[in-house]
Amino acid sequence: MTLEELVSYARRYGFVYPGSEIYGGLANSWDYGPLGALFTDNIKKLWFKKFVDEKKNCVRLDSPIILNSKVWEASGHLKSFNDPKVDCLNCHNRERADKLVEKASGGTIDADGMKLEEIDAYIKENHVKCPVCGKEDWTPARTFSLMFKTSQGVVEDSASTVYLRPETAQGIYIAFKNVWRSSRQKVPFGIGQCGKAFRNEITPGNFLFRVREFDQLEMEFFCKPGTEEYYFEEYKKDCVNFLKSLGIKDENLTTYDHPKEKLAFYSKGTTDILYKYPWGFDELWGIASRTNYDLTRHQELSGEDLSYLDPETNEKYIPYVVEPSVGVGRLFLAFLLNGYENETLSDGSTREVLHVHPALAPYKAVVLPLMKKLHSDKATEIFNDLSKEFTVSYDETQAIGKRYRRADAIGTPLAITIDDETLNNSTVTVRDRDTMTQDIVKVEDLRDYIRRKIEF
């Protein structure tokens, strides 16, 4: 499936629309429609379930998008959360300079961390042309901050300058002590959060892959120095398992360990889990072993003691941190790409089908009265019961075969047909999206049946 096909599919069924479309849009911004909103909600729920709620030693947090600006001074974002940019003097096209170099080199150069002078030299020596107008007339490379800036309070002066968080992680660090004190947790323990992050990307693109506003799922796992390698390895396994147990195929995944010489001075390691997008393997999930760098920086700048006192050994230390971090939009993109199939059936006909784990599917089941006139009362009764526990849709128009196809196309795992058997014998026919086989199920057993089918 190409990216264009995916965009069209996502729009047609109401997964994703171009944002602000009636006003001509807004640079690569997107609305999650009815199905996309349910799907991404399921992603968040399952992440919280596996990474937080099922663990005795992990808890949630929900901190604001706008934090005290000292947070970004301590974290280094104000100083160094930049990308290099160049402008075309001829057509005013703007490019991310490192990406331009990488493209021009045919992927042989990794420009991440290249100095501005090195970028300028490469562009000059290799006569890199503007991809828009074809000229070779660039400004020198300059750094560009990815931080969205705004003003809080009622006077616009520097004291009131605040930023939209570019990551949710720092909100966790600065609340570490409050959480530790109030939650009765002991190190090692983790704090997970989901929320919007904003990055003023020079060139957003590739549909949901690089957007300026996105939901992030981040876990900061606080552990005793010396144990971080163990948890780093554990989280790498947990993240891959999460993806595979939700149906991501082996061949669509690989990992990339950042080489030691590319790591920040404080880092003990970073591994990216890569997904095979239409443009090739690219970032999906990052797992970073960040030592006590962030807590130490916040301790220095705030003057607050952020060390942990081990209640058993009486040792005092600033915990080390392992951080798995993933964007909801990228997970969503991966699940759609991985699950979509234009399947040829044994009779030669084709169907669109989204093979996604039932726990991710927007609707767990669709309720289908065979004949609108005869069966819709009973079908409504069943819809009303099932929708108390599951997200369920209802479809009473057109032939049953067409309705099956619509349910297949949006990944609904179970299609429940209400017919005369339902009225007479209190049974329904339940068709499976993937196998297209049918079960006869008693109405009273339906909830249990669905519950078993969608378990994760």
Add this chain to the structure above:
Amino acid sequence: MTLEELVSYARRYGFVYPGSEIYGGLANSWDYGPLGALFTDNIKKLWFKKFVDEKKNCVRLDSPIILNSKVWEASGHLKSFNDPKVDCLNCHNRERADKLVEKASGGTIDADGMKLEEIDAYIKENHVKCPVCGKEDWTPARTFSLMFKTSQGVVEDSASTVYLRPETAQGIYIAFKNVWRSSRQKVPFGIGQCGKAFRNEITPGNFLFRVREFDQLEMEFFCKPGTEEYYFEEYKKDCVNFLKSLGIKDENLTTYDHPKEKLAFYSKGTTDILYKYPWGFDELWGIASRTNYDLTRHQELSGEDLSYLDPETNEKYIPYVVEPSVGVGRLFLAFLLNGYENETLSDGSTREVLHVHPALAPYKAVVLPLMKKLHSDKATEIFNDLSKEFTVSYDETQAIGKRYRRADAIGTPLAITIDDETLNNSTVTVRDRDTMTQDIVKVEDLRDYIRRKIEF
């Protein structure tokens, strides 16, 4: 319970902490800690369940915080989403001028919609003094925009000026046609969304009541002109029922119908549901009958046809809209205030207990091994099973009575004790938070038992 007591309680147990606290905070910003994050997540879930997912004709949407700026031109926010402010020339204290007048009048004046000159005249005639320094030396009243402004894209010019949405509603209006077309819905139908909204309030305050960044739950219900009164009345009932069925006491609720002469020219009515906060009855939920004003404005400015073609009657019209709108933080505040009790027991001792509906409780149950050494393996096994379906906590330290008290204080409806009976007969003791009575339950029936208890 006073507001100060609530703030202290919320902090102590990890519901809410002051935001950015290690840096001295940030004007009335708050972190939702482990319990608050679970609680507000439950509020959102239950709202979606009752107002969207259980209805055949309601769907979800998740649109961005940053929209094309024309949206705010059409909606009128750029022009008129302002509050009047005055500054004290002596101490530089800033006040919302309408609130200052209302306070000075002892509540006899409703200053909403008062002209700036009228405000100035009132302040002068009544010698209104600065509540901070006591002087009477004010600037003239001026309007102040509540919109947070930032710059998107890579050049800071007016073309790239964007705003953080002050409400989620407009994102729904501009996606109306995409949703209608892709979701197979027919008017009347509703689109519900939850997300952050931002208002640069002059004087945020009253804990979570007035903050600059908050989660909003909004439903836009699109209906045929002439039917709006019916849906307006329905939604008023539904919202009150939602609150009452989640345990809000009658005496804590009242409603306020905005008088006709105060309504915007296009409005057919607005009713506020008020909650009895510690400072008196104040806004909780607003239900507005907004006619086709917003869709018409967007149609005018965008040039897109936003009318609806009724597939049965072939009538073409721009739908009318009924909009129930509520902030998650205010609901949370109301549930906490309504449910908290410092209860005197029959033996004269007291306990802190949070009487909240089990569906709202952060943890549905706490798993308690009676003796850590003997029962924690079995307790962990039970925790692992239950946490697959419910948010459950685990507590193995101190005497069982103390552990009960901790669970009561944070509103955990069920306390499950694992003891020798569990090892020998596979039964557990389940204590009820409110009645403090105990049931003996088979381990294999526990999930069903909890499911029944938390149903909503």
